Amino acid sequence: MTKYIFVTGGVLSSLGKGITAASVGTLLKHSGKKVGMLKIDPYINVDPGTMSPLEHGEVFVTKDGAETDLDIGNYERFLDSSYLKSSNFTTGQVYSSVIERERAGGYLGQTIQVIPHIVGEIVKRIKLAGEGHDILVVELGGTVGDIEGLPFMEAIRQMKHDDEVEGTYFIHVTLIPYIKAAGELKSKPTQHSVQELRRIGITPQMIIARSENALPKTFKKKLAMSCDVHPDCVIEALDAATIYDIPVTFLRQHILKPISKELDLGELDPDMEEWDSLVKKIVQPKNKVVVGFVGKYLELKEAYKSLTESLIHSGAHLDTRVEICWVDSEEIEERGAEALLGDCDSVLVAGGFGNRGVEGKILAIEYARVNKVPYLGICLGMQLTLVEYARNVLGLEGANSIEFDENTPHPMIYLIDNFLDQSGGMQLRTHTSPMGGTLRLGEYPCDTKEGSIIREAYSGQKTIFERHRHRYEANPAYREQLEKAGMIVTGESNGLIESVEIEGHPWFLGVQFHPEFTSRLQTPNPSILAFVQATLNVE
Numbered sequence: 001m002t003k004y005i006f007v008t009g010g011v012l013s014s015l016g017k018g019i020t021a022a023s024v025g026t027l028l029k030h031s032g033k034k035v036g037m038l039k040i041d042p043y044i045n046v047d048p049g050t051m052s053p054l055e056h057g058e059v060f061v062t063k064d065g066a067e068t069d070l071d072i073g074n075y076e077r078f079l080d081s082s083y084l085k086s087s088n089f090t091t092g093q094v095y096s097s098v099i100e101r102e103r104a105g106g107y108l109g110q111t112i113q114v115i116p117h118i119v120g121e122i123v124k125r126i127k128l129a130g131e132g133h134d135i136l137v138v139e140l141g142g143t144v145g146d147i148e149g150l151p152f153m154e155a156i157r158q159m160k161h162d163d164e165v166e167g168t169y170f171i172h173v174t175l176i177p178y179i180k181a182a183g184e185l186k187s188k189p190t191q192h193s194v195q196e197l198r199r200i201g202i203t204p205q206m207i208i209a210r211s212e213n214a215l216p217k218t219f220k221k222k223l224a225m226s227c228d229v230h231p232d233c234v235i236e237a238l239d240a241a242t243i244y245d246i247p248v249t250f251l252r253q254h255i256l257k258p259i260s261k262e263l264d265l266g267e268l269d270p271d272m273e274e275w276d277s278l279v280k281k282i283v284q285p286k287n288k289v290v291v292g293f294v295g296k297y298l299e300l301k302e303a304y305k306s307l308t309e310s311l312i313h314s315g316a317h318l319d320t321r322v323e324i325c326w327v328d329s330e331e332i333e334e335r336g337a338e339a340l341l342g343d344c345d346s347v348l349v350a351g352g353f354g355n356r357g358v359e360g361k362i363l364a365i366e367y368a369r370v371n372k373v374p375y376l377g378i379c380l381g382m383q384l385t386l387v388e389y390a391r392n393v394l395g396l397e398g399a400n401s402i403e404f405d406e407n408t409p410h411p412m413i414y415l416i417d418n419f420l421d422q423s424g425g426m427q428l429r430t431h432t433s434p435m436g437g438t439l440r441l442g443e444y445p446c447d448t449k450e451g452s453i454i455r456e457a458y459s460g461q462k463t464i465f466e467r468h469r470h471r472y473e474a475n476p477a478y479r480e481q482l483e484k485a486g487m488i489v490t491g492e493s494n495g496l497i498e499s500v501e502i503e504g505h506p507w508f509l510g511v512q513f514h515p516e517f518t519s520r521l522q523t524p525n526p527s528i529l530a531f532v533q534a535t536l537n538v539e
Contacts, residue, residue, distance in 0.1 A: 001166035002130035003263045005137045006156045010144045010174040010193025015210045016237060017173050018071035021139040022078035023247040027256055028135055029079050030270035036133035037075040038126065039088045041141045042148035046092040057302030061469045061517055065442025071139060073306045080520045086129045091148060094121050114151055122155035144196050157201040167263045172197060172204035176211040185213060187223045194227045205262060206233040214238065233258050242282045244521055248272060278316040278521055287320040289535045292344030294327045294364045296357035304350055310519035314532040317524050322532055329360030337367035346535035351379030351514065355404045362388045374507040374534040379470050382510030385500060386412040386474055389487050403472050414475045440468045446498040452490035453509050454499050457530035466513035507534035
């Protein structure tokens with residue numbers, strides 16, 4: 001049977017529950033345990049797919065095509081594993097399932113209530129995510145006391161007494177504020193948060209204390225006593241130079257010892273040597289490059305979380321600090337590409353939806369192409385490479401994507417009516433299709449061209465597998481014209497164009513997929529690694 005570690009948060013949000021959960025999972029995995037991860041989101045949206053990146057941050061896409069919370073990305077990057085749609089669920093999904101079953105008569109006329117029906121559905125989903133693992137680490141989104149989270153709290157409380165559960169362990173992440181005027185760290189917010197948990201029926205066995213200041217021994221003892229945990233179970237989580245240092249920091253504080261004792265896991269001795277070496281290269285690298293990162297969600301960098309982390313992964317393996325020069329694509333439209341990208345060693349144009357800032361991205365692509373600057377275009381960044389080439393090399397005036405101009409005379413990017421989805425089924429997309437659930441999502445194969453940049457990046461693999469999140473496709477009607485003019489299709493998936501390169505350019509790659517979704521600290525994505533290497537080679 002599976003054992004469960006539940007990670008809750010108190011006082012306020014954004015304390016690092018996801019990094020805490022990922023760090024604990026990483027240490028257990030490096031100790032030889034089979035670890036599963038689960039993020040529960042209390043919001044009522046069915047998934048984050050239609051939520052604004054400015055509000056919610058990045059939408060992470062799993063191998064099997066689920067649009068999930070960005071913490072799933074943290075789990076994959078830390079544990080070097082691929083998780084599925086069962087690793088994330090929301091209040092919206094829970095209620096939808098229960099209501100659908102009720103409508104079908106599945107409850108035999110019972111009055112449907114939060115307890116037992118909603119809570120029962122939550123417990124069922126948690127157990128499903130735990131199947132096949134020694135340990136499932138479960139992160140509960142939100143903060144203790146939130147009205148939305150109460151059914152989830154009740155579910156994990158009940159699991160303490162479930163005969164199908166071999167053991168449970170509760171970790172509470174909370175804030176230890178420092179009051180500068182008084183010169184004191186304060187434990188009261190944590191005490192009140194723990195009291196709220198107890199009122200619900202959950203007694204945390206470990207406190208992860210987020211603080212900007214180190215905790216004195218006397219303070220830790222006071223905190224342990226007031227929260228009814230052993231002093232060894234008060235773990236400091238101070239601000240770190242990189243999030244990847246957190247597992248090592250936790251290990252130095254012997255975080256696994258009380259967890260192992262409570263869950264009867266035996267002696268745990270994680271091998272973190274390679275991990276520690278990579279962290280040191282992140283913190284103190286030998287080299288430095290500057291990447292011009294062209295996007296339009298710059299108000300919230302979390303919208304590009306996987307991509308920025310993937311640059312860190314590649315930098316660690318190349319002993320290089322990848323410094324990001326954030327460039328707003330709308331500002332390029334006003335000031336020009338040279339003014340904003342002239343000091344960058346390479347150019348990266350990220351994905352996105354909507355018309356805002358598109359012309360600025362096209363100017364950035366033209367700058368990289370004309371000036372022979374290493375270039376990587378991802379998703380929309382790849383699609384716009386075709387638009388830019390059509391306009392400025394082929395001379396096709398008005399060339400565009402029909403996403404931005406339905407009446408363009410040259411639809412370089414179009415909306416195909418039918419396509420095979422991730423599971424091999426036929427899907428239909430039209431202009432009037434609802435936004436949710438009409439994207440090409442998840443992992444697809446890509447056949448690479450011999451002698452291409454992309455095949456070389458992937459160590460000669462003929463077929464690679466990468467994840468997608470997009471609605472529009474490159475129009476194959478223009479392929480012959482493009483290739484005659486020097487833009488070569490170097491990757492295809494079931495007849496769809498997946499990657500393009502430019503003959504004679506030192507390093508220019510546009511990919512329809514999102515390579516950042518499969519990049520991890522210990523195994524960086526090959527195309528992004530090759531891009532950073534090309535940037536490093538710039539003289």
